[in-house]
Amino acid sequence: MNLNERNSAILDALLSNPSISSALIEKKFGLSKRQLGYSIQKINSWLKQLSLPLIERTSQGQFLIDEKVFTALNHVKETAEQNHSSILTVRQRTHLLLCMLISKDYLTLDHFSIALHISRNTILRDLKNLQKQLEPFQLHIRYGRKLGYYIEGNEFQLRKALMSTLIEFLESDNILPELIDVLELKEDCLYSFRDRIEQVEKKLSIKFTDEKMKTMPLTLFLILQRIRKGARLTDPPISYKELAGTKEYQAAEELLFDQEGLPEAEKLFITLHLLSANVVTTEMKEEDAIPDLYPAVDSMLSLFEKVTCIRMQERKQLLHKLMQHIKPAYYRIKYNLTDTTPVPGVLNGEFRSLHQLVKRSLEPLELFIESEIPENEQIYITLLIGGWIRQQGESIGEKVKAIVVCPQGVSVSKLMFHELSGLFPEFIFLDSMSVREFITYDLEYDIVFSPVLLETSRKLFITKTVLDTHEKRLLRKQVLSYIHGFVSKEVRTSDIIQIISNHATVKNKEALEKELQAYLTQVDEHVVKTTSDETQQQQLCDFLINQHLKMAYQIGSWEDAVRSCAGSLLDKGNIEPRYIDAMIKSCEKDPYIVIGPGIAIPHASPEDGVVRTGMSLLKIKNGVQYLGYRIHILVVIAAKDKKEHIHALMQLMKLSKSEADLKKLIDASGIPDMRRIIQQYSDDVVKEKEFYYG
Incomplete structure (x- = not known):
């Protein structure tokens, strides 16, 4: 009688820590009292076979183990180590099973059991575990009377599974002999392949990583073994044009010099294997x-x-x-x-x-x-x-790390992140997120910006989602005062020129002042409103052209309003029809798209059908009901990427904060009046290119 895997683990735990209690053993192994009692009975039956004292339990749940048990079992362990036998983990056994299934024909439970020295029941459990490992590759373990156990699926996927398995399996020390023994391989063959790969290294002027030199000979040997058995690649996703002209393709041909009649697809696969292998050194030409x-x-x-x-x-x-x-x-x-x-x-x-x-x-x-x-x-x-x-x-550990938390949806959150990271270029901004994401956020940060109160042990700065120039100036002073304990003064070129004049003759004050201003502007990148990247972006008026503006006195429903507003974008090919459905669905339950009194920005993800970035506006004089809000202005946003629309969105957010201008927009009698208000906000933002020093 032998102990099964669980009972062996329980006995090891008892021998490692004799003072451990029954309760801790139950917790460690997920057992009930009855199951633990059954395991102790099995362990004692095994000890009895060895003529060793039995393990006893006290009423307090402690274990009493005789010294003879420790002496005898330690001796057994030492003998096992001297004989180089190894106890494999479940993961290692499944790796061995996969290698056997890939390289051998007609395998039964008895074949596996004899090769791995474990019971048929354990093999069945291991095959179930292996099937789970193969699911990402869409491979399936099958059994047939004529074929025994085998793997069914795409050959390219099977080879991917093999390469992944060997990388993980051969990370363990001294596991290669076990694999060679189970697969009944000849070590001379593997050494021969290793020599060939070393010749490839010389030809390509590279050095593969130790990990690759461990796995590559075995991978190539097993793949060629499969090819010889007739397991060929059919329609592999490999580009002949991309790989055939490489030095690795020539090296693959030399590596396979003795493999006559090898199909082109197989040569390309070996080439791909060489190209995708990590190297420690390379003379890249x-x-x-x-x-x-x-x-x-x-x-x-x-x-x-x-x-x-x-x-x-x-x-x-x-x-x-x-x-x-x-x-x-x-x-x-x-x-x-x-x-x-x-x-x-x-x-x-x-x-x-x-x-x-x-x-x-x-x-x-x-x-x-x-x-x-x-x-x-x-x-x-x-x-x-x-x-x-x-x-x-x-060290980034020495830099101030900040996060932005905003409950008002993805676009507004990204807008805040964009503005604040521009206002504090000396900080590292890790993430922008919702309040729910913040609750489980586990990276270290120093300060957090948010428009709402949050529970945090770090410094919290409450700020608006959109700040004007004055508000930015105040926030920057407040934050720097907290971080450094002081706020730097404004650097004036006139003061610098005066200092220089006290000690030297200045020939051309105007030219000197101009050069100093240019230099200070370049050195200090604390831009309050826009960065050089932003100035290249389109304005709100560029997106909301006459053709993208609509007016209505009344409209039936929120869904009708969204479809009407998005119509011009659909007609011009900015979006696909499915984008409109995605917008309607995404804002069914969450009013985060409402950015101001009576104004909302319906939008969805780029992958939902955005062809190119665009915006369209619908003004409804009488308004439309949306989740308890009366909406008069809808601006549909279709963003192809994360940047192109941000500048225009900033301008729209600023407009949304002005009740007076929103009212003018709602009361506008025609498209020209609406355009004038939109143009005004586009121009205002363009003009605000102020540089701020402290």
Whole structure:
């Protein structure tokens, strides 16, 4: 009689901590009193077979274990270690099962049981666990009398599952001999493949990571084994044009010199495997680079520097390091080869905040790849950048970290975030979020901006969603006073010229003043109203042209009003019909789109059918009922990206705060009158380009 997995674990827990109570054992293993009693009976039956004293329990729930048990079982453990036997985890066993299913034919429960030294019942449980692991790859474990156990599904997906499994499985020390033994492999074959891969390294002037050198020989061996058995790729999603001209394609042909009649699709798959493998060093030449990848990585790094207010030293070397990682990542992402196994425990402390900022900087790279960057790839980029920052002695931990919490919907929240990060460029703004998201937010921050009162142990600044120039000036003074204990004075060029004149002769005061002003403007980027990026954006009047303005005396329902307002955008091809349905659905229960007395901004997500950014306005003299509000002005917003409409939205928000001008807009007798008010708010914002020093 042998102990099962659970009873062995309970016995180990008792031997490790004899003073542990029954209650703690029950809690640790999720057992009832009756189940624990049954397990102790089984353990005692096993001890009796070994002629060892039984484990007793006191009335207080403590365990009494004889010293002979400790001595005997420790001896058994030492003997097992000397014989190099290993106890595999459930995860490791499922990895072994997958490798067996991929490489062997006609497998039964007995085959698995003998190979892994466990019972048939345990094998059945492990096969269920393996099936869960295979679900993301749309693979299924089947059984047939003639075929035994086998995996059914797309061959490309099966190979992805194999590569993912080997990466995780071979991370454990000394596990390779176990795999070689179970698969009955010849070590000479693996060493031969390792030699071939080292020749590939020399040809390509690269060094693969240790992890890749561990997994690649085995991966290639098992894949070629499958190909020889007739398991070929059918219609793989690999671009011949993109891969066939690479140096890796030539290297793949040399690697497979003895594989006659290998289909082109299989050569391309091996090429892709080489291209997507991580390297520790590479001599990257211009002709080997992916066109336009370098500018995309450069833009990503520039955006990161802007977001974090950190200027990278030795920037070219960092770009080279990033390219070294991102080039193979490009192929992994494009062909969905990224390992989905989470990277555990690497983003602690400051790196967690850094990761949030890296995620906000990835847009240029995602636009280039035309795909979101998977979480694991994001983490590796964070580790690269974070390691470089630490090497420079920089730290985002030393910078003020802020968040923005707004209960008024996504667009308003982003608007607040945009304005405040412009007002405080020396701070790191981590996130904008709703109140519900804030309750569970777990990143470290120093200050929080919000239009509503929040429960927080950090400094809270209550602020409006939209601030005029004077209000911004006051808020900046208030925040800097809290952070630094003082507010810097305004720097005047006239004062600087006077100081210079006291000690030197100034030949041309006017030219000197002009140069000083330009320099101070460049150095101090505390822009109160707009940044250079914003000045290029379209104004409210650019979006709300005559064709996008409508008037009605009365309208039947809220839904009719939204459809009528969006009509001009639909006619001009800015939106698809489904965008209107999405708007109506998204604001059925939440009045966050009401931004002022009688004015609302219906909108939905870009993926709901936005073709290009646009706005349209409907004025209803008599108003329309919406969730307890009487709405007279509807402005439908269709935003294709996160930036293009923000400037115009700021202007609209400012208009929404003026009851007098809103009333003028509602009372307007025609489109020209409406345009004059819209133009007035567009012009006002353009004029407010004031630079603020403290």
